[in-house]
Each structure stands twice: as structure tokens, then as C-alpha cells.
Amino acid sequence: MTGGEASRDQELVDLANRLAVAEESLRAVQAGEILQRAMRGEIAPRTLRAHRPMLDEVNGGRTDIGPMVERIRQAIAESETSHSGEIRFAVEAALPMSYLRRDAPARERAEMMFSKLRVWDTAENNGVLIYVELADHKIEIVVDRGIGGRVAAAEWTAIAAAMRDRIQAGDFEAGALAGIQAVGALLARHYPLAEGERNPNELPDQPTVL
DSSP: OOOHHHHHHHHHHHHHHHHHHHHHHHHHHHHHHHHHHHHTTOOOOHHHHTTHHHHHOOGGGGGHHHHHHHHHHHHHHHHHSBBBBBBEEESSSOOHHHHHHTTTHHHHHHHHHHHHTTTTTOTTEEEEEEETTTTTTEEEEOHHHHHHHOOOHHHHHHHHHHHHHHHHHTTTHHHHHHHHHHHHHHHHHBBBBBOOOOOOOOOSSOEEEE
């Protein structure tokens, strides 16, 4: 191979690499736009499920919803200044295909995430997971046995219903923040911090975008 041929081959390799990076960046932007539109209620469930494979592959696009995610994180952190409980928040565009193929309910997915995110792993068994599935506007609140034994199921159901109303109206952030505030109020009622006491922050405040 001559020097000229080697140079041309390297140029082709460089071009292919640049195209691959550009394609990945475009897919990331598209994924971010899809998630934003889903949170505003602008995408039909069937369309959102069709995009699930791309959303699984692309992580970079999630940065486009970064400011909203940060505000949700701040709301969780603020809530935990008034109680010893732990709140986790998880959201995903649609159920994975493995769930859809067997018509599994969102509750099953939420309970799996409760385990995976280790919401059960708190000293006082007072962890709460708020799970949101955007395609069908499913809201599931999964609670550990400590707080679960002190709060009636109807109260969790009411919080989920209020969140769903706002999300269906296209205001995901308002629904998420209202849910966190309501869950925090229940935790503060049953697990208040004593004067000078601080929440041990046993679990991350950062929301999980699946």
C-alpha cells in the first residue's frame, strides 16, 4: 500500500467515525425531545412504546431534561429535611417490551424498581418509591413496611390520582412536585425529625430516568 492509499484509507476511517458520532448525537437529541414531549402529554401511548428501543439505547438525550430532573431532586432533598424517611422517584417513557409482551402491569415494574433501587434498605423501613410510566400515565407508589403500616392504602392512592390528573393535563413537573410534597407530608407526620436531628439520607435524592 502506498502512502497516498494509506492516507485515503485513514481519511475514510476518520469520516466514518465522525458520521457515527454525529448519528449518536442526533439520536440523543431525538430521545431527549421524545421524553420532553412525553412529559407534556403530547405523544400517544402507541407512539411512545414504539420509541422504547431507541430510548433504551440512548442515554445522552436525557440531559435535555436535566433542569427538570434537578428541580425534582431538590424537592426530594428539601422534603427530607423534615423527616427521617427516604423518597425515590423513577420515571420511564413506557414499560419495557418484556413487560408489554406478557401484559404485565405497571405495579409489577414499580415493585421491581423498588427492589432494584434498594428503597427497602433503610433503618426504619420508611422508604417510598414514586414510579411514573408516561405512556399510560401510570403512577405507582410503593412503600416499605414501616411507613406502610402507619398510612392507609387509600392515602397513597389519592396522592397517585392527584399526580395523574396533573400529568394527564400535560404538566409533568407540577404533578411530580405535588406528589413528592404529599409523600413528604405523610413521612413528616409519622417520622418527624427531632430538634437538631438530620435525615441520614440513606438513599440518593437523584431521580432515576429509566
